[in-house]
Amino acid sequence: MALPLPPGLTHAEVAFLAEMELVTVVPRQRLDSIDLLGGKTPVLRPPHRADLPLWLALLLKKQRRANILPPAWLHPASLSDIIHAETKLNPEAFSEPPPRPSRADPSRPGIARRQHGSGGGDDGDDDDDDGVYSGGVTLSAPFRPSCTADAPAGYLPYHWLEVAEQLLAHAGDDVAAALGGGGGGSGGTATSLSSSSSVLGEVRGLLRDLVEVRAAKLRSSTAALGSFGGGVMSLRGVGAMELAESRGFVLGVVDGVRKLGASVETARREAEEEGMDEGGDGESDEEMGF
Amino acid sequence: MSYYDIDAILTDAEKIPCTFQLDVPDLGYLDNTPTQPLKAGTKVNLPLWLAEMLAIANTGDPEGRSFVTFDLPPALGNDVIQALKADPRAVPLRDQSPHFYGLATHMMDLVSEDKLPEVVRNTFVTRAAEVALHARKLGGVGSRGRTAAEEGSNLGFGGAGEEFLRGLDEWERKLFRKAHEGAKSGKEWMENIKKH
Known part of the structure; x- marks a missing residue:
């Protein structure tokens, strides 16, 4: 009767999907373009940065063929900004997902325009339909450069937790080198080693805080279902891994509320139908009166 | 159903x-x-x-x-409803009935009571948040033996937390299990990252 798997994606599946995210690498060896199912990878020439899928970047990192540049949002300053926004500025909602990538329009100085838009620069300022471009094409996770080095700081992409954890686990030295003081990438001396580990510790701690803050928010967001009439919670900005973790619980709560409200709902509907009938009669009576 | x-x-x-x-x-x-x-x-x-x-x-x-x-069964009697209105978290629902919410939905279908649906719904949602909190705090993979302090929990294993969990009815137990599964597999995944 029941499938052994819960509805939705499991953590492993989410982590697998997150490996499609693009990250920026600095190659240390030449590598020709590889023709993959998802398209060709860029040619790697040592001093030039390139955007690769996370899985390939991690593979090259393990073979010491490339260094990974951590995305801007993984910087401690960006993370603490987000935590500040989540706890102080807007303790009710989750922080916004990253905006659509935009590029300055050379013909009109001072005006930026969304990339990949099929024209119509006037839709550039509305952020509400993020991901839906004017051509009607929806660009979702792997096709938005949300985890690369030129991603905007201060926004969490959809796969933030997975990418951050994988980068910290497998490319911790690169992350520390890029974030800690910028230049000290050698990592040879004892001092830079200790400072790099402290940066890593800071990032880990901030991520931990962020996970806790947002998990608490997700839990308490169900409280809005307590009164009749309310009951829509906005999950905008929630990451894939958080969804995987809380899906069972949130679905359980919503289902429970639905069952508890079923009798009231039917009663209300019946009353409404009666009311409509009466209302209709009343109106017609009035018309007759007039 | x-x-x-x-x-x-x-x-x-x-x-x-x-x-x-x-x-x-x-x-x-x-x-x-x-x-x-x-x-x-x-x-x-x-x-x-x-x-x-x-x-x-x-x-x-x-x-x-x-x-x-x-009449309404004692589990949905006036005393219980008043107590639930005061603080949903303080009432061990399991002592009233192991199938409190199931019973409540059934009775609400049969009897039209003004206050009952609102109180029950509020109870469910308030307690659900508490259930999720406990499910997340109560250890993950093999951390049953660890103390609460190590887990960073301020609820503690004994005392109020355990008392509350004993008072869950069947719906809430299911919810607890789901929330705990989620938290647990999240933890497992995080510990597995480093192995690959």
Whole structure:
């Protein structure tokens, strides 16, 4: 009767999907373009940065063929900004997902325009339909450069937790080198080693805080279902891994509320139908009166 | 609710207080008097499924009375509802009925009570948040042995937390299990990252 798997994606599946995210690498060896199912990878020439899928970047990192540049949002300053926004500025909602990538329009100085838009620069300022471009094409996770080095700081992409954890686990030295003081990438001396580990510790701690803050928010967001009439919670900005973790619980709560409200709902509907009938009669009576 | 849903079946077996409106022959054993007919006005606790059937069954009585009328079971009585209004988290629902919410939905279908749906719904949602908190705090992979302090929990294993978890009804237990599964597999995944 029941499938052994819960509805939705499991953590492993989410982590697998997150490996499609693009990250920026600095190659240390030449590598020709590889023709993959998802398209060709860029040619790697040592001093030039390139955007690769996370899985390939991690593979090259393990073979010491490339260094990974951590995305801007993984910087401690960006993370603490987000935590500040989540706890102080807007303790009710989750922080916004990253905006659509935009590029300055050379013909009109001072005006930026969304990339990949099929024209119509006037839709550039509305952020509400993020991901839906004017051509009607929806660009979702792997096709938005949300985890690369030129991603905007201060926004969490959809796969933030997975990418951050994988980068910290497998490319911790690169992350520390890029974030800690910028230049000290050698990592040879004892001092830079200790400072790099402290940066890593800071990032880990901030991520931990962020996970806790947002998990608490997700839990308490169900409280809005307590009164009749309310009951829509906005999950905008929630990451894939958080969804995987809380899906069972949130679905359980919503289902429970639905069952508890079923009798009231039917009663209300019946009353409404009666009311409509009466209302209709009343109106017609009035018309007759007039 | 599926036909084979064991919780639905057990919910149907919950007793509710009924009062017979008619004399019924050969039902005396319900009131421990097997030889006598069951008198009108006798109060008997009947399982929900039977009470429901008797309440809606056509008796052919000229005055239109049904076999029984029933009241809200003590689990949904005034005391409990008042306590739930005051603080939903402080009431061990399991002591009232292991199938509290199932019973409540059933009774709300049968009896129209103004306050009841609102209180029950508020109770469910408030307690659900608490359940999720406990599910997340209560250790993950193999951390049962660790103390609460190591887990960073401020609830503690003994005391209030455990007391609360013992008072969960079946719906809430299911919810706890789901929330705990989620938190647990999240933790497992995080510990597995480093191995690959």
